[in-house]
Amino acid sequence: MMNIEILIASPGEHSFVSEIKEGLHIDLNNFKSSLATVLQQHKLFPFTGIIGTEDTAVGLSTYLARKLKLIHNSEKSVELTHRKDLARQRLTEKNCVVPRHWLINIKQALTSQLEHITWPCVIKPLNMSASRGVIRVNNSQEAHIGCLRVAKIIGVEDESFESTHLLLEQYIEGLEVAFEGYLHEGKLHQLALFDKPNPLTGPYFEETIYVTPSSLSPRMQQHIHKRVFQACQAYGLVTGPIHAELRIDTEDEAWILEVANRTIGGDCARTLDVAGKYSLEKLIISLAIGDPQTSTIMTRASGVMMIPIEKGGILQKISGIERAKQVQHITDIKMNISPGNKLLPLPEGNQYLGYIFAQASTPEEVVHALNTAYSNLDFKVTEFFSLTPG
Numbered sequence: 001m002m003n004i005e006i007l008i009a010s011p012g013e014h015s016f017v018s019e020i021k022e023g024l025h026i027d028l029n030n031f032k033s034s035l036a037t038v039l040q041q042h043k044l045f046p047f048t049g050i051i052g053t054e055d056t057a058v059g060l061s062t063y064l065a066r067k068l069k070l071i072h073n074s075e076k077s078v079e080l081t082h083r084k085d086l087a088r089q090r091l092t093e094k095n096c097v098v099p100r101h102w103l104i105n106i107k108q109a110l111t112s113q114l115e116h117i118t119w120p121c122v123i124k125p126l127n128m129s130a131s132r133g134v135i136r137v138n139n140s141q142e143a144h145i146g147c148l149r150v151a152k153i154i155g156v157e158d159e160s161f162e163s164t165h166l167l168l169e170q171y172i173e174g175l176e177v178a179f180e181g182y183l184h185e186g187k188l189h190q191l192a193l194f195d196k197p198n199p200l201t202g203p204y205f206e207e208t209i210y211v212t213p214s215s216l217s218p219r220m221q222q223h224i225h226k227r228v229f230q231a232c233q234a235y236g237l238v239t240g241p242i243h244a245e246l247r248i249d250t251e252d253e254a255w256i257l258e259v260a261n262r263t264i265g266g267d268c269a270r271t272l273d274v275a276g277k278y279s280l281e282k283l284i285i286s287l288a289i290g291d292p293q294t295s296t297i298m299t300r301a302s303g304v305m306m307i308p309i310e311k312g313g314i315l316q317k318i319s320g321i322e323r324a325k326q327v328q329h330i331t332d333i334k335m336n337i338s339p340g341n342k343l344l345p346l347p348e349g350n351q352y353l354g355y356i357f358a359q360a361s362t363p364e365e366v367v368h369a370l371n372t373a374y375s376n377l378d379f380k381v382t383e384f385f386s387l388t389p390g
Helices: 031-044 055-067 075-081 084-093 140-154 218-235 266-272 280-288 321-325 363-375
Strands: 101-105 121-125 135-137 165-170 175-184 187-195 209-212 240-248 254-260 301-307 313-319 330-335 354-360 378-382
Touching: 031 055, 055 075, 075 084, 075 218, 084 101, 084 165, 084 218, 084 254, 121 140, 135 140, 140 165, 175 218, 175 280, 187 218, 187 266, 209 266, 209 363, 218 240, 218 254, 240 280, 266 280, 266 301, 266 354, 301 363, 321 330, 321 363, 330 363, 354 363
Parallel strands: none
Antiparallel strands: 101 165, 121 135, 121 165, 175 187, 175 240, 187 209, 209 301, 240 254, 301 354, 313 378, 330 354
16 A cells, blocks of 8 residues: 655646645646746655656656656656657657658648658647647648648647647558556566557547457567567656557558657546556556556456547537446446537547446457447537627
């Protein structure tokens, strides 16, 4: 049992979660003020470890950990994990298996920049997550339209490099998987490999189902582990959680799409919990203080469905939740967005309606349960009207 006090620093001043509402309130868009707030708290109650749980917080947490001489990765290695252009450049330099890619300056004429690109490709913002702004394009005409659309998403009024450039990346046909693990003293340990049974072929790339254990062969899983470790070494990462996304092509090669120094996003980490024995969060905390817990191997198949936003508008009503919870093997359903709130689908949006969790004897039973539960849910959405003065 861990006897550790946890303090959450977040922009959660108005959160309904007491631990967030009563924690430190920082503005992650203001590095200087956030830094001062956390350092002042450290003077009152010294920290023994610092963890960044979201992409927007990893840079700040790494800087703080270095300044306070706590366990951390280098700032450069962490920067590589959330700047796609720099990551692709480093992976290429280190001979890692990464898709061909091109940097596009959206402040300059697009036609000449798109002339010698191999199609199909995927447009990606340099530092966004949750598939926001990610669009598959099959030719230069689609790419031109797509780049202009993504430019609006990232906000071109900001003159920073990330707001004036996009990544165009070769589309890899094949299965997509997610690797979840951690680094301790430079060694990569695997916690789970998730299959994504629903094809992600575009034009947008909304995640839906993650299920583990993977149906891939032991040999293929070892190959994926090798590719993720190569990427970690290329970045210079040595400690902390690792979440990686890869594509397996028709020749059984594993292509790195992303390697992040964080855990799997949102509530998806709950798929790795073993009741009363183990949670991913406890493992990550133990790593941050230099006393890693032994991970517990799951004996059952586990999965999660990220409930997609299929239609934009105002969410009026959610029905069928109790009926969906009664589906065999469903362990929980959690909604993130309540009626009365606006829904914005991909590629402009970056949220999911909620999560459906399941555990069973086999991955196939888990996937069937998730799909069945989802079919019982009904979302009433009305059109969103924006009234502006004439």
